[in-house]
Amino acid sequence: MSASVAVALPCFGQAIHVDAARMQWTIDTGTMSYVVGVNEEKMVQTVYWGPRLAPGAVLPMAKMGGERSSFDPAMVATPLEYAGFGAGLYTEPALKVDSADGDRTVVLEYADAHVTGDLLELVLRDKVKPIVVHLYYQGFAQGVVARWSRIENAGKTTIKVEQAASATWNLPRGTGYEWSWLTGQWAGEWQLHTAAIQAGAQVIESRRGSTSHEANPWFAVGKTKETTERAGPVWFGELGWSGSWKMAVEGTTQDDVRITGGFNPFDFEYALKPGESLGTPKFYAGYTAGGRGEASRILHRFQREVILPTHPDPKPRPIIYNSWEATEFNVSEAGQIALAEKAAKLGVELFVIDDGWFGARKDDHAGLGDWVVNKEKFPNGLKPVIDRVHGLGMKFGLWFEPEMVNPDSDLYRKHPEWAMNFPGRQRTEMRNQLLLNLARTDVKEYVFGFLDKTVSENDIAFIKWDYNRNWSEPGWAGADSAGEKAIYVKYVENLYEIFARLRKKHPGLEIETCSGGGGRVDLGILQYTDEVWTSDNTDALDRLSIQYGFSQAYAPQVMVAWVTDVPNMDHRFIPLQFRFLVAMQGALGVGSNLNKMPEAELAESAQLVNFYKGIRDTVQTGGLYRLASPEAGDAAQVEYVAKDGSQAVLLAYLHSQRYRMAYPTVKLEGLDATAIYRVRALDAAKYKGAELVSGSVLMGDGVRLGLTGDYDSTALVLEKVK
Numbered sequence: 001m002s003a004s005v006a007v008a009l010p011c012f013g014q015a016i017h018v019d020a021a022r023m024q025w026t027i028d029t030g031t032m033s034y035v036v037g038v039n040e041e042k043m044v045q046t047v048y049w050g051p052r053l054a055p056g057a058v059l060p061m062a063k064m065g066g067e068r069s070s071f072d073p074a075m076v077a078t079p080l081e082y083a084g085f086g087a088g089l090y091t092e093p094a095l096k097v098d099s100a101d102g103d104r105t106v107v108l109e110y111a112d113a114h115v116t117g118d119l120l121e122l123v124l125r126d127k128v129k130p131i132v133v134h135l136y137y138q139g140f141a142q143g144v145v146a147r148w149s150r151i152e153n154a155g156k157t158t159i160k161v162e163q164a165a166s167a168t169w170n171l172p173r174g175t176g177y178e179w180s181w182l183t184g185q186w187a188g189e190w191q192l193h194t195a196a197i198q199a200g201a202q203v204i205e206s207r208r209g210s211t212s213h214e215a216n217p218w219f220a221v222g223k224t225k226e227t228t229e230r231a232g233p234v235w236f237g238e239l240g241w242s243g244s245w246k247m248a249v250e251g252t253t254q255d256d257v258r259i260t261g262g263f264n265p266f267d268f269e270y271a272l273k274p275g276e277s278l279g280t281p282k283f284y285a286g287y288t289a290g291g292r293g294e295a296s297r298i299l300h301r302f303q304r305e306v307i308l309p310t311h312p313d314p315k316p317r318p319i320i321y322n323s324w325e326a327t328e329f330n331v332s333e334a335g336q337i338a339l340a341e342k343a344a345k346l347g348v349e350l351f352v353i354d355d356g357w358f359g360a361r362k363d364d365h366a367g368l369g370d371w372v373v374n375k376e377k378f379p380n381g382l383k384p385v386i387d388r389v390h391g392l393g394m395k396f397g398l399w400f401e402p403e404m405v406n407p408d409s410d411l412y413r414k415h416p417e418w419a420m421n422f423p424g425r426q427r428t429e430m431r432n433q434l435l436l437n438l439a440r441t442d443v444k445e446y447v448f449g450f451l452d453k454t455v456s457e458n459d460i461a462f463i464k465w466d467y468n469r470n471w472s473e474p475g476w477a478g479a480d481s482a483g484e485k486a487i488y489v490k491y492v493e494n495l496y497e498i499f500a501r502l503r504k505k506h507p508g509l510e511i512e513t514c515s516g517g518g519g520r521v522d523l524g525i526l527q528y529t530d531e532v533w534t535s536d537n538t539d540a541l542d543r544l545s546i547q548y549g550f551s552q553a554y555a556p557q558v559m560v561a562w563v564t565d566v567p568n569m570d571h572r573f574i575p576l577q578f579r580f581l582v583a584m585q586g587a588l589g590v591g592s593n594l595n596k597m598p599e600a601e602l603a604e605s606a607q608l609v610n611f612y613k614g615i616r617d618t619v620q621t622g623g624l625y626r627l628a629s630p631e632a633g634d635a636a637q638v639e640y641v642a643k644d645g646s647q648a649v650l651l652a653y654l655h656s657q658r659y660r661m662a663y664p665t666v667k668l669e670g671l672d673a674t675a676i677y678r679v680r681a682l683d684a685a686k687y688k689g690a691e692l693v694s695g696s697v698l699m700g701d702g703v704r705l706g707l708t709g710d711y712d713s714t715a716l717v718l719e720k721v722k
């Protein structure tokens with residue numbers, strides 16, 4: 001370890017400070033500081049996680065928690081950064097290792113530290129065995145720290161890792177905490193929950209092989225009496241892993257609060273031969289005193305500037321037309337061209353053919369795995385459609401579900417052994433399909449091969465990458481030396497490798513991650529994909545809630561939202577403008593059957609697409625303010641403020657008017673109080689204010705909107721007058 005120095009990191013505008021004498025490391029980032037230290041037992045523990053500390057501020061030394069009684073050992077009362085199962089640890093271990101010699105414990109001690117550029121590495125060693133754990137910390141100016149670990153077998157015999165988290169995040173000891181998390185289901189993703197953290201563990205996880213609809217690897221912890229949307233402390237984080245994962249939120253009986261997350265230990269094992277190591281996913285976290293809204297804005301900005309493949313300044317997303325809801329599997333050259341011609345007139349920029357274009361794909365019973373153009377539907381290949389789409393001034397995109405196979409396919413008939421399975425067991429089908437075992441090198445090469453070939457032979461700018469089932473029999477016959485259960489790691493690593501190779505070979509190619517809607521969204525996959533299909537549910541009322549939940553954790557830019565026909569899955573009739581204004585909360589798309597849309601609606605759609613183009617940069621790259629939650633009442637609003645403050649956009653909705661009540665006054669946020677704004681109303685009749693209004697009035701007094709009846713909506717655009 002080097003002497004006491006401050007290592008400034010100009011590229012990220014944040015810094016790692018090393019206090020060698022006190023054995024403490026401080027990571028300053030954004031408005032937060034995170035401090036780790038070595039205690040008198042040589043254990044590495046959290047010293048501080050909260051508001052940014054003054055330069056040179058001195059914190060108490062790291063100290064073991066002390067043995068409260070013979071039942072409460074020090075291990076349990078110490079906020080360890082990365083606790084091994086051993087020495088009386090009863091809380092969630094970050095690491096559990098079977099040394100394969102009868103010893104199943106690990107007790108980690110500090111060994112060394114290195115600061116390289118923006119990276120802090122702490123090296124820990126087991127007290128007895130040659131098990132080395134590297135803890136990594138990377139700070140980002142957006143106010144986020146990434147943590148992950150690498151477990152190394154420095155011995156001469158194989159060991160088995162049975163549980164490996166990325167990190168444990170310890171909150172300041174205390175009471176009165178609450179946490180928020182997201183759960184869901186197909187067509188009902190992104191449901192936000194909040195509950196008190198009390199003694200006991202609450203777990204969110206996926207055992208399904210992928211991120212899942214069921215829960216998303218994101219958390220936000222606040223203080224019940226202090227934290228609101230607009231103010232108060234929030235400790236928040238999210239994992240970058242698209243396989244099975246787990247986050248345990250523990251409140252101990254001694255008022256410690258810990259969040260441990262990483263690989264899901266369920267059915268997990270990873271063998272390490274001498275010299276081998278296992279890296280864990282990145283677990284990102286931050287702190288703000290600015291409430292839940294600010295926590296989300298930090299994450300959104302972090303995703304745009306650090307995570308997304310085209311960071312630090314990803315271009316706003318194009319307006320998509322996708323034919324799925326219009327035609328389902330019934331795609332054809334003439335039908336798609338007819339839709340493309342109408343889509344172009346609306347102002348669409350990217351035309352995507354969804355499922356049904358390949359193999360014997362008449363419905364969802366056959367064809368997955370056979371990625372050759374269906375000659376009955378497209379007798380001349382895809383070229384005539386692609387040429388026409390280009391001629392209309394749009395880019396072309398295509399749907400794939402690369403990791404799947406229908407038993408009724410040429411691929412399965414040729415390679416039944418490629419399907420994930422346990423020999424002699426049933427192969428449980430979901431949507432009539434099985435998973436290919438992407439952990440296998442031959443399967444990985446096959447998948448990369450057909451994607452590369454199709455993209456090379458056709459002018460394809462965009463892939464919608466779907467994934468329509470979860471794992472059932474996660475067998476890997478003939479596994480490599482890490483063992484059969486390493487499928488949970490190798491599958492995802494190979495998936496990421498395919499994305500990376502494709503993007504490298506086809507630099508202009510963009511990818512949407514979809515898993516029956518929002519079933520595979522996390523900071524791992526978002527390093528390789530440009531956007532997310534948020535949900536298969538396009539009902540605009542449901543979408544208000546779905547998008548509200550999504551926005552807690554992920555940026556509007558990646559949130560693809562289509563306007564589709566009514567009635568939809570909830571059999572409601574929602575006016576076109578309401579549907580558009582809901583879809584405008586993120587990356588706008590259209591999925592209606594344009595062949596059946598009346599002329600008046602086509603004209604209105606074109607106008608609304610054009611309106612969106614004028615606010616798109618602000619929505620997609622600005623700051624999001626959730627002014628009123630759709631969960632809290634009938635009137636919901638969101639506001640976006642452009643990065644440079646020059647424009648703000650208000651989208652306002654009324655589900656149902658009641659008791660002849662006027663629409664609530666809407667107070668804007670994030671504006672320049674000293675500036676004058678020119679207010680442009682989408683519907684002049686629904687805005688009752690002046691054209692030029694002070695920012696202080698817009699925020700202090702608010703705006704009055706004439707929304708009435710059911711499913712009413714409007715938008716205001718505020719241009720800052722220089």
Ligand code: GLA
Nearest residue numbers: 324354355514515516517536
């Ligand atoms: C999934 C996707 C849909 C659509 C269908 C096609 O359900 O989420 O958007 O692509 O598959 O089969």
